[in-house]
Amino acid sequence: MGPGNLHFNESPIKLDIFCSKMVPSLYGVLFAVGLCAPIYCVSPASTPSGYPHPSSTKSTPASQVYSLNTDFAFRLYRRLVLETPSQNVFFSPVSVSTSLAMLSLGAHSVTKTQILQGLGFNLTHTPESAIHQGFQHLVHSLTVPSEDLALKMGSALFIKKELQLQANFLGNVKRLYEAEVFSTDFSNPSVAQARINSHVKNRTQGKVVDIIQGLDLLTAMVLVNHIFFKARWEKPFHPAYTRKSFPFLVGKQVTVRVPMMHQKEQFAFAVDTELNCFVLQMDYKGDAVAFFVLPSKGKMRQLEQALSARTLIKWSHSLQKRWIEVFIPKFSISASYNLETILPKMGIQNAFDENADFSGITKRDSLQVSKATHKAVLNVSEEGTEAAAATTTKFIVRSKDGPSYFTVSFNRTFLMMITNKATDSILFLGKVENPTKS
Template sequence: MGSSFYRVLLVVGFCAPMSCMLSFNSNHRECPHPLSMKRNPASQVTPSNTKFAFLLYQRLAQKSPGQNILFSPVSISTSLAMLSLGACSATKTQILRSLGFNITHIAEHTIHLGFEQLVHSLNECHKDLELRMGSVLFIRKELQLQVKFLDRVKKLYGTKVFSEDFSNAVTAQAQINSYVERETKGKVVDVIQDLDSQTAMVLVNHIFFKANWTQPFSAANTNKSFPFLLSKGTTVHVPMMHQTESFAFGVDRELGCSILQMDYRGDAVAFFVLPGKGKMRQLERSLSPRRLRRWSRSLQKRWIKVFIPKFSISASYNLETILPEMGIRDAFNSNADFSGITKTHFLQVSKAAHKAVLDVSEEGTEAAAATTTKLIVRSRDTPSSTIAFNEPFLILLLDKNTESILFLGKVENPRKM
């Protein structure tokens, strides 16, 4: 058979609803004690994943100034790492390098073992929160896949594999969107648009997160109409939650921003970062794994009055226009080499779609991310005893066990979905 041209569609979806979770089943099974990061193979990939997360954020911020940003770094990294299993030559090298791995210093096998442990850790039982990530391959019926590729995506990434009739693109699109919607409990809908009948394979990664604050806000205290100053200078009115409690807090003197940490019940933590006037771009350019580590280690508990908006936002991205700028070029053009997936057809990634949804409410809410070299904690009697997120801020959600960024974004306008 001659080499036929088919398209590969890479889809990632993220959902983080922070709606009410009042109770859990009393017979919830006990969770094993998590591996420490020193012994956990996931620690081999976490630093690179964090670096990739911030580099991708900076690209998105450049392309969408003044807009909300929302994506799941761990979902996108996992999808690309899984795709690299079937890539060869320069195509493979570009994917792994763009993910932050120096393949002369870390073996490819070690990278995939790290992702295997990461996926396992995120999907094992979590007391007091819901967190799961999954991957699925929808494969064209007549496509003959390499057995080694199928075995590895199943073993390392826990991938489910389904046969699909892509000649009927409308039906196939509906079935795949229905699967993603079901796995994200109705939050991520219509992630695929305009599916092509020449599609050979659709790779989907989805992640779902739901949790409660350890110190929830009282709905009775929520101000129904609180002014929120947009970066353009106009004001919108949003529901504003508030409480006075002991939280980990710090001020980055160099960047002029405030960092608040709020914990979820379970093994997740949220950061909120509020830049000083006119310093959002400086903050975004300074995001790095080192700064995040310094924040995590330097924040100190203090009594503080906190104001955070209640909101729901979503974002969709066509990553095929962004990933080539980050070094993943061949996968999207005629130089693509995915002979590790199939040797009977020529495959090329035609689309890389990502959709994320975030709901924030009194019972549970999201995270804030930022950068700093040094943090200070001001005395209790200074004006910093009150912090109001009533203008654009960054948000970051971390899984404590793996130190992975589950969610990263910027809230420019809490009223804009």
């Protein structure tokens, strides 16, 4: 009659689920998600074509998922800012939402409704089948191989050998979310933990390690979702022009020294006079784009409150290609969150208390999510881990009598987004408060 646990790990998200019912053994399920994004610097294509752009298929399940994922990303971002004031924020919105949608496959009644409504879906207008169809398209789109871009999102279920799962849940997880399924012996938690961590480490090319910690005998299933991103900028920053010690303002008075990348090139750029911010678009080779958003001093909160899918569309219409002298820190940051304290504030409550209904996963035991941890890692550098000598030759130092240019220096708190152009989805979202805090 005691509780078991389900762990939900998202980049990594870790979901501990408690089980209780008319059986002597109580099981737990862990949901983990691994996330990594080593990043390189690039300039945009001739026509600004990043996120977002109006879609001609707005009524399709996929386009609905993409749009609502964007608004969910910003709602979750605002919650994370409240939980961790004056700290770096970084997470993968698409990984969190995909993980929750997959979890909803095993939820029933109010538990299911809260998860899907928490993601932003109006179940009166959008059938559940359409929601999962949209996520199916998203998952598939993020697994299409590319020569220029390493982008891979995947899911895996590690299931206790004795656990009897509902056939529909298992089938839908495989069909809709392309999840791999592994029968696992959880009687030796340390061995099971090592196997799961090894799987995630391999899928993320060694970047996400030890995603699962503290596995115990109550664990009956571990759901893992991981996302890995690696790309090179179209126009890399030349390392020779990186200033090794450059002042960066943290808060209102504290200054730290950071390596500051520098180049003069043509980039898509916009000034939002209403929100008092600069928006810089920099393209990666392949189907991804980075946005750097720099608010005026004292205007970060105003910007954060206004972030929405509509705001991004407004920016996309105002971006224009122009000569820019840009200064961006070279940095590496990571962030971890206990989502079990955050998601209930976004309406996803029953999953984390005694009212949880995950009978769609297994009828034998009642499951309750007790722990949900998210961890994400970001690295931004001149060229990336696959720096090639040929790319450095593209850097051209402009003479003083060359074209006029606008100078923008990201030498104080700024926002960064990495988006996938094929799906208009925000892969990663963060705020760099202090680039020296890894």
